[in-house]
Amino acid sequence: MENLRVRIAPSPTGFVHIGNFRTILYNFLFAKKNGADFVLRIEDTDQKRFVEGALENLLATLEWAGITWDEGPIKQSGRLEIYKKYAEQLVKDGHAYYCFCEPKRLEEMRKEQQAQKLPPIYDQYCLRNITPEEVNKKLKENCPYTIRLKMPKDETIEFEDIIRGKIKFETNLVDDQVLLKSDGFPTYHLAVVVDDHEMNITHVIRGEEWLSSVPKHLLLYRYLGWEPPQFAHVPLLLNSDRSKLSKRQGDVAVEDYIKKGYLKEAIINFVAFLGWNPGEGSTKEIFSLEELIKEFKLERVHKGGAVFDIKKLDWLNSEWIKKISPDNFRERALPFIKEKEFYKNLPDNQETAIFINKLLGLEQQRIYKLSEIGDGVNFFFHDIEYDKELLRWKGMTDEEIKKSLEKSQELLSDIKPQNWSLPNLGHILMEAAGDKRGELLWPLRVALTGEQKSPSPFEVAWVLGKDKTIALINKAINLV
């Protein structure tokens, strides 16, 4: 079998878009599944859109996700001579031509064509009206120029997309694409074909937005005498209104999701399933990267775009949060907890460390994303102000509330510090409560939290530790 090779070709124009991330992931899954080489190429041919730090961000994101590559990063900006050479070869062979038209004329021409409801394509003015002698003269005078691909007339370009099947285009409707810009940089179309060929890429897996430019690329392969790769155009990610996923309607940068406390496992799992699934009746939804690699088949990628539904991501994230080990959770949650206001007021000592560990144990089962950590347990961090009425469970008298709290106090006081464990607390309190659980547990909950919503009183007492628990019960008793 031939040596399979794929590449990802991001542009350093900003943060990594979650849709691009999915395309990268599909390439990676395909490569790992099929033992293909994975090339990282940076398409930095647009100087105007270059963003400082974008490449670093991309690399960091790949590393974060555990996506590794075999070659690169290769920057196209370092290969300008190569593209120019091929562009000139195309001119020499009669498949491309110099164009000296100014942007203003091109714009007016387009407007005119649109007004007449004609396809807006270049009118080949420079091909028809400028003699080779004039071209040479202009070149010598350093006139700004571009090189355009000469589209053939009346031809149907046909190809087979791995995901979409047979696709056809009429060349008459395709523009004479600029291949080399006046600043000496190639356009995407020239650079992608040259590089994919020179880097021996066998499978081009990219976003659907490139589908309509395939005929241009195919012609380039033909004119350059090269074998084209296989194409697979993956569907787009959509907003809830089915428009292309955009910043206006929520976060689109992978970075945003990392910051909010989504696990890489959840993001990878979620994004992979937006437009793909293992099929064959499988109902499994939770997949690790390794499992995805095992199951991935390009042929099973969908044709239609998929709406990015954050609710499902939340669910997947909570599943993954519960799935990872407590130590792993602790490691990942700590940076988030350190951001919280309450953490900054905590003394830096052993007691705090123990408290945080217990809190983490509680939160791992409760939160949807890491950024929520501690949000539901604010009562741990400030003095509790009792609402006496809240202590009252279903018409209990003051006397009964007091007795209930005293009973809790007695039971808990008897527990030795070394037996202050979650199962033990639950066991002792539930046992004592018998069938009147509300009467014992409700006042205790309120005494410890001051809230009507909280983790169970056992859990709270466990996190608080014996001394604080007893102190809070005393405080509540004194109030009644």
Add this chain to the structure above:
RNA sequence: GGCGCUAUCGUCUAGGGGUCAGGACAGCGGGUUUUCAAUCCGUUAACCGGGGUUCGAAUCCCCGUAGCGCUACCA
């Protein structure tokens, strides 16, 4: 406007000539945890429309419709 792509519950999807059209998320209802969360159980909800082909169409074909993409010296 032109060209291209796409179309199963609200969302992600399975299925691909004969299925009670299955699952998951969300929603709703309930059990349990006296709360919340979690969990368990149950439940609402879909084949874009119209024509063919066929004994039979969500499935194949055609035509509409809608959505999206492209239509740059951006990728």
